[in-house]
Amino acid sequence: MKSLKKLLVLLLLPLMAFTAAHKFYVSVTNVNYSEKDKALQITSRIFIDDLDKLLLERYDLKAQLATGEESPLADAYLEKYLRAKFVIEVNGNNADYTYIGKKYDADVVIFYIEVPNVDKATLKSVQIENEILTDLFDEQQNVVHFKIGDQKKSFVLVKSRTKGMLNL
Template sequence: MGVLLCKWLLPVWMSAVHPFYMSVTEIRYNQPRKSLEVSCRIFTDDLENALKKYNKTSLDIIKPKDRPAVDTMIARYLRQHFALSADGKTLPLHYLGYQISEDAAWCFLEYTPMTPFKHLDIQNDVLYAEHDTQGHMIHLIVGDRRKSTKIDNPKATASFDL
């Protein structure tokens, strides 16, 4: 009985000692709108702590006193830590805003006008300075095709060929 209890409790205890740090990014090519739509799901507390450190200020991204200032901080942070290039051309992403859902902040970016592409490079080191074990799940959706990959700190790049 004790061995079974240890086998069950040890993983629970270890997860409490070593939290799980993972973001999810979905990149969708919207052919009718000729846009590349990006949504990044980042744990709210992790993003808030990174913004506090990066901007040397206190803030609350769930109930901000100054939403435009928080949007500016998030946009600047993402511009420094997340980038895309298609067929060798850097895509200057436009930050659209963020939304809180449960324990995560969904950050939305877009590039338009986007033409069809054959190769996409992603640079993503969001939260790497804060968490040695940070990882990113990245999904690319083009039409009915979906490709996915995972990168972990310190690896900060991924590529997709269509």
């Protein structure tokens, strides 16, 4: 894990030096197992301006996220997009998930998703396919962190490699 963090810093540092000339496209998703709720609980952080651009280009919706003029259609289109681009498999089978909602934090949207009724005793694998924003930005990187029990694993998913799996 430490070596992954060091690698990410080394990869990100040169990119940050040129932020005025080139924007960096990244999302961060955390997948955790809740013993209490017997569910996979997922949060995903995505930049607001990237989602605004996506909604305009893909759905012709001027969403104006996180403003007083936010479109009343924004939530429905965001959920529709998430369901098309964010797929979860549990033990090799597509898992239905509940889109709980979103909140804003500075310049990001935090999405809350839950896969209910997951029995840890029979849990063998969790796979995430994350194609969020890869259809709009070729440089998009979707970082996924798994934490299930004492198992931890992280992936950097890109347009050419959109899936990451944790085997238990």
